[in-house]
Structures are given as C-alpha cells and as structure tokens.
Amino acid sequence: MTKIKREVPVRIAGEDNPNTAVNRRRPGGRATLEDVARHAEVSTMTVSRALRDTSLVSPSARERIEAAVRELGYIPNRAARTLASARSKLIAVLVPSLSNAVFVETLAGVQDCVGPAGYQLLIGNTGYSPARQAELLSAYLAHAPDGFLVTGSDDTKAIREHLKTSGVPLVHMFDLAAAGEWSVGFSQRKAGHAIGAHLAGRGARRPGFIAAQLDPRTMQRRAGYRRALREAGLDAGLEILTKQPSSVDLGCTLLRSLLSEAPDCDAVFCCNDDLALGALFECQRLKIAVPRDLAIVGFNDLPFAAVASPSITTVATPRYAVGFEAARMLLQILDGIAPERNRIDLGFDLVVRESA
Amino acid sequence: MTKIKREVPVRIAGEDNPNTAVNRRRPGGRATLEDVARHAEVSTMTVSRALRDTSLVSPSARERIEAAVRELGYIPNRAARTLASARSKLIAVLVPSLSNAVFVETLAGVQDCVGPAGYQLLIGNTGYSPARQAELLSAYLAHAPDGFLVTGSDDTKAIREHLKTSGVPLVHMFDLAAAGEWSVGFSQRKAGHAIGAHLAGRGARRPGFIAAQLDPRTMQRRAGYRRALREAGLDAGLEILTKQPSSVDLGCTLLRSLLSEAPDCDAVFCCNDDLALGALFECQRLKIAVPRDLAIVGFNDLPFAAVASPSITTVATPRYAVGFEAARMLLQILDGIAPERNRIDLGFDLVVRESA
DNA sequence: CTGAAAGCGCTTACAG
DNA sequence: CTGAAAGCGCTTACAG
Numbered sequence: 143m144t145k146i147k148r149e150v151p152v153r154i155a156g157e158d159n160p161n162t163a164v165n166r167r168r169p170g171g172r173a174t175l176e177d178v179a180r181h182a183e184v185s186t187m188t189v190s191r192a193l194r195d196t197s198l199v200s201p202s203a204r205e206r207i208e209a210a211v212r213e214l215g216y217i218p219n220r221a222a223r224t225l226a227s228a229r230s231k232l233i234a235v236l237v238p239s240l241s242n243a244v245f246v247e248t249l250a251g252v253q254d255c256v257g258p259a260g261y262q263l264l265i266g267n268t269g270y271s272p273a274r275q276a277e278l279l280s281a282y283l284a285h286a287p288d289g290f291l292v293t294g295s296d297d298t299k300a301i302r303e304h305l306k307t308s309g310v311p312l313v314h315m316f317d318l319a320a321a322g323e324w325s326v327g328f329s330q331r332k333a334g335h336a337i338g339a340h341l342a343g344r345g346a347r348r349p350g351f352i353a354a355q356l357d358p359r360t361m362q363r364r365a366g367y368r369r370a371l372r373e374a375g376l377d378a379g380l381e382i383l384t385k386q387p388s389s390v391d392l393g394c395t396l397l398r399s400l401l402s403e404a405p406d407c408d409a410v411f412c413c414n415d416d417l418a419l420g421a422l423f424e425c426q427r428l429k430i431a432v433p434r435d436l437a438i439v440g441f442n443d444l445p446f447a448a449v450a451s452p453s454i455t456t457v458a459t460p461r462y463a464v465g466f467e468a469a470r471m472l473l474q475i476l477d478g479i480a481p482e483r484n485r486i487d488l489g490f491d492l493v494v495r496e497s498a
Numbered sequence: 499m500t501k502i503k504r505e506v507p508v509r510i511a512g513e514d515n516p517n518t519a520v521n522r523r524r525p526g527g528r529a530t531l532e533d534v535a536r537h538a539e540v541s542t543m544t545v546s547r548a549l550r551d552t553s554l555v556s557p558s559a560r561e562r563i564e565a566a567v568r569e570l571g572y573i574p575n576r577a578a579r580t581l582a583s584a585r586s587k588l589i590a591v592l593v594p595s596l597s598n599a600v601f602v603e604t605l606a607g608v609q610d611c612v613g614p615a616g617y618q619l620l621i622g623n624t625g626y627s628p629a630r631q632a633e634l635l636s637a638y639l640a641h642a643p644d645g646f647l648v649t650g651s652d653d654t655k656a657i658r659e660h661l662k663t664s665g666v667p668l669v670h671m672f673d674l675a676a677a678g679e680w681s682v683g684f685s686q687r688k689a690g691h692a693i694g695a696h697l698a699g700r701g702a703r704r705p706g707f708i709a710a711q712l713d714p715r716t717m718q719r720r721a722g723y724r725r726a727l728r729e730a731g732l733d734a735g736l737e738i739l740t741k742q743p744s745s746v747d748l749g750c751t752l753l754r755s756l757l758s759e760a761p762d763c764d765a766v767f768c769c770n771d772d773l774a775l776g777a778l779f780e781c782q783r784l785k786i787a788v789p790r791d792l793a794i795v796g797f798n799d800l801p802f803a804a805v806a807s808p809s810i811t812t813v814a815t816p817r818y819a820v821g822f823e824a825a826r827m828l829l830q831i832l833d834g835i836a837p838e839r840n841r842i843d844l845g846f847d848l849v850v851r852e853s854a
Numbered sequence: 855c856t857g858a859a860a861g862c863g864c865t866t867a868c869a870g
Numbered sequence: 871c872t873g874a875a876a877g878c879g880c881t882t883a884c885a886g
Contacts, residue, residue: 172664174863185873190865200871215663220640221586222863224577225878240605246596253623262641265621267609284576285618307571308528390802419802426807446746446775451782530879541857546881556855578879581862 173214181210193218224286233472234264234282236275236292237315238357242388242414243444244461245293248315251465252291259473261288270357270387279304289472291315291465294358311475315468316359318485324475326468326486333457334363336492337411337439338370338378340455344498346409346437351381352396352421353413354388360413363441367411380404388413393420394427401428408436409498415440415447418454422497437498443491452496460488529570537566549574580642589828590620590638592631592648593671594713598744598770600798600817601649604671607821608647615829617644626713626743635660645828647671647821650714667831671824672715674841680831682824682842689813690719692848693767693795694726694734696811700854702765702793707737708752708777709769710744716769719797723767736760744769749776750783757784764792765854771796771803774810778853793854799847808852816844 179186184203191198192207224230233256237245253263264285266278279301290312294301305312312324319325341349351367353360368378382399386392393416400407412418418440425432432438432452440447443458467488471481535542540559547554548563580586589612593601609619620641622634631650635657646668650657661668668680675681697705707723709716724734738755742748749772756763768774774796781788788794788808796803799814823844827837
C-alpha cells in the first residue's frame with residue numbers, strides 16, 4: 143500500500159487554531175506564493191515574475207495575480223527571497239552614536255536614498271567602541287546585508303579585515319578613506335583649521351579648545367585647529383580634553399575647567415555644538431559676555447545654533463548629504479556601476495554668527 | 499547513461515573567481531553549516547544543535563565544531579534560519595520621529611532589552627504620518643518580525659486591523675492602549691494637568707500654550723493642562739498651535755506669536771523642551787526676564803533643560819524605560835509568558851526648576 | 855547524544 | 871510569455 147503524498151495542503155476554511163500559544167509553522171496561515179498561484183491559476187514562477195516586474199507577464203495573468211494578492215492579503219516572505227536570490231535588500235549602517243543628532247540626520251539621508259530602491263536598514267550603534275563595532279559587523283554579516291555603510295569608531299583596517307572575505311561592499315561615511323576604499327565625507331582637518339583661522343583673525347589672544355569623546359574625527363579637527371593657531375603665531379596648548387560622552391551639561395563643566403586653568407582665555411572652540419551650548423549657558427550664569435569677554439565656536443550647526451542668544455558661530459557639516467551620497471555610492475556599486483570617484487569630499491561651511 | 503549527481507560540491511582550494519563583478523551564488527564562498535559539519539566530521543544537525551545550545555552536544559563534538567567554525571569563519575545565514583524555523587529574531591519598531599531625542603532614547607531602551615536576547619531591530623520612522631505607518635507595517639510584515647513595538651501616529655485601530663491576521667504580537671509605546679492590547683506608557687493627560695496646576699499654583703494670571711506637530715500625545719497633554727487651568731478658575735483659551743514639526747527655531751516663532759496675541763501673558767507651557775528652549779532664547783533676545791516676566795515650562799526633560807540658564811521647569815518622562823519595558827513585555831509574550839498586566843503606567847515627574 | 859529526511863517559500867537557470 | 875525542476879541554508883519532527 144502506498145502512502146499518498148498530498149501535493150496541495152488542504153486548508154479548511156474557518157479552521158482557526160484556538161490554541162494560539164502553540165507555535166505552529168504558519169501562524170495565522172499566512173498566504174504563500176503558491177496560494178496566490180493557485181488562486182490566479184498560473185504557476186508560482188509567473189507570480190514571482192509579476193511581483194518583481196509586471197511587464198514580465200501578460201496583462202491577463204497580471205490582473206488575476208493582482209486580484210489574488212489582494213484577496214489573500216499576500217505579503218512576500220523576504221527570508222525566502224533572500225535565501226533563494228542571495229540578495230537580502232538589507233543595508234547595514236553602523237554609526238558611533240544616536241544621541242548625537244548628526245548621525246540621526248545622516249541616517250535620514252541614507253534612508254531617503256535607499257528607501258525608494260527597496261532596501262531596508264539595519265542600524266547599529268557602536269557607541270564609539272571598536273569592540274562593539276566588531277561585534278556588530280559579525281552580527282550583521284549573518285543577515286547577509288548587500289552592503290555596509292559605516293562611520294568608524296577607529297581605524298578602518300579592522301573593518302576591512304572583517305569584511306574582506308565576505309565580499310560585501312562597504313562605504314565609509316565621514317572618514318575620507320584611503321585609496322582602494324569607498325568614502326564620502328569632508329576634511330575634518332580643514333574644518334578645524336578654518337575655525338582656528340577665524341578665531342585668530344578676529345583677534346583672539348588666548349584661545350582654548352574643549353572636547354569630549356575624542357573620537358578620530360574630533361582629533362582631526364583638533365589637529366587642523368592647532369595648526370591654524372600656530373600659523374597665526376598663537377599658543378595651541380590650552381585645551382581640556384575628556385573621553386566622556388559629549389553633552390550640553392559637559393559643555394558647562396569643561397568651560398569652567400578651561401576658565402579656571404586660564405582665566406585670560408578669550409575664545410573657545412568647542413568640538414561640537416552641544417558643548418558650545420553648554421559653554422554658552424555657563425557664560426550666562428557666570429555673567430561672562432559672549433562674544434565680548436569670550437568668543438565661542440561650535441561644530442556641526444545643529445538647529446539650535448542659529449537661534450541661540452547669542453547665535454552660535456559654527457561649522458555647518460553636510461551630514462544629511464554624507465548619508466545620502468554614501469548610500470548612492472553603495473547603490474551604484476551594488477548595481478555594478480563604478481562610481482566616478484572613490485572618495486567624495488562634500489566640504490563644509492564656516493557659519494559666522496554672533497558668538498564669535 | 500546516467501548523470502552523476504555530485505552530492506558534495508567540489509571546492510578547489512585557491513579557486514578564486516577573478517571576475518568579482520559577476521554575481522555568483524556564493525560571493526566569497528561563504529561557509530555553510532554543511533561545510534562546518536564536514537570539517538568537524540559530524541552531521542549538519544549536530545552542528546545546528548551545537549550552535550544553538552552547546553549543552554545539546556557531546557563535549558568532543560562541540561570542540562571539533564567550534565574549531566571548524568573558527569577555521570572556516572563560519573557565520574550562520576539568518577535568512578535560512580528564519581525560513582526553516584519561522585522565527586526571524588527581528589523586532590520591528592515604529593516611532594514617529596528620530597529628530598526628537600525622546601524616541602532615540604526609547605530606541606536605546608528597546609535595544610538594551612532585546613539585544614542580549616539575540617534580537618535585531620528594524621527601525622521605522624513614520625514621520626507622524628498614518629499613511630507612512632501603514633506602509634511600514636506592510637513592508638515590515640514581509641520580514642516576518644517576531645513582534646512589533648509602536649508609537650502610533652494616530653488611532654490604534656488601523657494598526658490592529660493590519661496585524662490582526664498576521665498574528666504578530668504588538669506592544670504600544672507611550673499610548674496606554676485599551677483593554678485587549680498591550681501597552682507601556684504614562685498618562686499624558688495627567689502630565690499636562692500637573693503642569694497646568696503648577697502654573698496656576700505659582701500665581702499665573704494669563705497662561706498660554708504653544709504646541710507643534712499636534713500629535714495625539716501632545717493633544718492629550720493639552721487636554722489635561724486645560725482642565726487644570728479651568729479647575730483653577732483660569733482661562734484656557736490662549737494658545738498657539740501649529741502642525742509644523744517641532745524645533746527650537748519654531749519655539750522662538752511661537753513665543754513671538756503668543757506675545758503679540760497676548761502681551762499680558764505671564765506663563766507659557768511649551769509642549770516640549772525644544773520649543774521651550776526656543777522660547778527661552780527669544781525671551782533673552784526680547785529682554786524678557788524668565789521667570790519674573792514670563793514663566794516657561796517644557797516637556798520631557800531633555801538633557802539641556804537642567805543646565806540651561808535659567809534652568810527649565812519641565813516634566814521628566816520615562817522614555818528609556820518605556821522602550822525597555824515595552825520590549826520586555828513583548829519578549830515575555832514571545833516566550834509564551836503572560837505579562838502580569840496588559841498596560842504598564844510608568845508615571846512621570848514634574849521637575850520644578852528656575853524657569854517656572 | 856546523534857542523524858536521515860523533508861520542507862520552509864522563494865528564485866535561478868533552463869527549456870519551451 | 872510561461873512552467874517544471876532544483877536548490878538556497880537552515881530547522882523541525884522523527885527515529886534511533
């Protein structure tokens with residue numbers, strides 16, 4: 143006696159499993175491609191084609207398939223698609239922080255670029271930690287992302303090492319990487335230099351620098367800033383650095399430290415706007431007139447900088463564009479189009495306002 | 499003549515495909531479970547077990563498997579796991595905004611809770627749009643998330659409708675949903691009431707309200723605030739509302755509108771801290787003493803509120819906890835454990851500072 | 855503690 | 871324009 147193999151699983155209408163706690167294979171009886179095919183009286187292949195590109199299929203088939211999809215509430219299973227096609231339509235994005243508005247806007251740029259192309263984002267927060275970054279890289283590799291977009295918390299070598307064998311393309315954001323790598327950003331060094339030059343140009347005698355986190359990009363800004371001061375014949379030695387995460391609160395604290403170390407300090411470059419806002423608040427508390435007694439410069443041009451009182455002089459960074467262009471570059475690579483350049487420098491703008 | 503089917507694909511060492519542009523099935527020849535099994539001289543099942551729970555396997559097998567994994571650089575393919583197990587280990591999180599720091603911190607709470615349990619997040623930004631929310635719900639359903647965490651941009655009914663048939667559990671964040679739904683949040687209405695009562699209590703004669711975005715939660719705060727004013731015998735009619743996205747800049751603008759409409763206004767409840775910061779800056783520009791001439795209250799207690807000058811009176815909201823507890827509730831549901839309560843009220847704190 | 859079989863729901867690569 | 875076959879890389883459900 144032969145067992146009869148049921149080619150088509152029998153679905154009894156209204157056969158709801160009352161015991162929802164039990165983990166059945168198809169919770170809710172979600173419709174599959176096969177269900178749609180049967181309903182539309184075509185093969186699964188035709189449905190598969192119609193779903194990807196309607197022009198691949200005859201109008202009549204297309205109509206029936208669309209009707210079936212609607213009736214069954216069919217939603218494709220991406221895991222199956224990923225497994226079969228070896229394309230996940232997932233892009234992994236690694237940023238050092240999300241409490242920093244800069245990276246939130248970068249993500250918006252990425253999202254706006256890849257969303258219309260049908261990609262989903264896997265967003266990882268490395269917290270500026272190389273170890274965490276390595277972990278995330280591995281974890282995300284398991285999802286077989288089609289590409290990586292990363293703002294490195296440290297050297298790019300470890301990243302390369304990790305991804306090299308996987309063959310997944312990667313574009314660096316903010317770091318203008320070396321040849322042989324893809325990158326979109328701007329020169330942190332030049333930006334820092336522009337600030338140093340501005341401060342020197344407006345007559346600062348004793349400028350100071352306050353910085354938190356001390357990530358690579360901050361240190362590059364510092365290098366440019368120091369060079370500008372030296373070029374202007376000024377001492378670049380006055381600085382308060384801490385590895386603590388940046389915050390407005392910390393800006394207050396660091397400003398106090400700076401002034402206690404150098405009461406004659408007459409200008410301060412804060413490594414970002416949050417710090418600058420804290421410094422400004424602290425000055426208001428201490429009755430220090432800005433910019434008359436102390437000039438303050440921030441970095442990034444976050445939304446509040448323009449409307450603070452006094453408004454804050456800062457460097458406007460193209461963070462949204464960095465995300466968008468890095469994503470575009472990655473998409474080109476994924477589509478097999480060679481981007482014109484392997485590194486795109488988006489530049490920056492020194493925005494001179496009231497505070498310096 | 500019979501074709502011989504190769505049971506084991508032959509892999510020739512050093513056989514690198516020079517044409518990396520060609521999209522082969524296995525870019526980089528990523529190792530599979532089968533590769534590991536062969537290397538460790540066990541079956542794929544044993545490897546599968548060892549990977550999930552080492553105690554399921556003999557120590558000797560375990561050792562060989564671990565060695566093989568290391569040597570081959572094996573990284574599991576989650577798409578395959580998802581397809582076979584019907585569990586994606588993905589949690590979809592929908593928030594109305596990422597430029598609002600509140601939701602960034604909520605996401606941090608979610609991440610900190612689900613990360614250790616091996617879940618990845620799919621983060622969707624609805625931009626406060628119900629239409630976008632519906633789109634994202636569908637898009638994410640394709641990824642077969644094990645659960646949803648959402649802060650609704652509108653009514654919860656549409657969400658239910660969408661997810662009902664899918665059987666994917668959902669926990670609401672911030673909205674304390676109706677019975678039969680899972681939710682973690684706090685009473686926006688009571689929080690608004692606390693602010694109204696505080697302003698009345700400190701002698702406000704002509705309080706005003708400024709608000710942006712006008713999402714459901716903002717309107718609930720407004721309702722509580724107005725009731726408190728009425729209870730104190732004050733007029734609740736003075737308000738400037740706009741659907742524009744919230745920003746510090748907008749806070750400046752709305753404050754000016756408020757004062758031009760009611761020059762005798764002596765207290766203002768800003769629906770969030772960004773608006774309050776803008777209002778404060780504008781007062782500084784207009785030489786309006788805060789709180790003497792005008793009291794300012796914000797909402798959320800973002801990091802800058804405590805250190806502004808003057809420091810800003812506001813309501814501290816448990817946003818990190820909302821994310822964490824909502825995630826915990828969801829994880830319990832996924833593990834088949836019934837949470838004690840279906841709605842968790844985390845409360846809030848009125849933080850009285852200098853500005854009001 | 856271990857393994858052979860079957861299948862998850864799609865797409866690729868052919869063939870017509 | 872359409873379809874039958876095979877397979878993507880895992881896990882489930884059995885069986886030992």
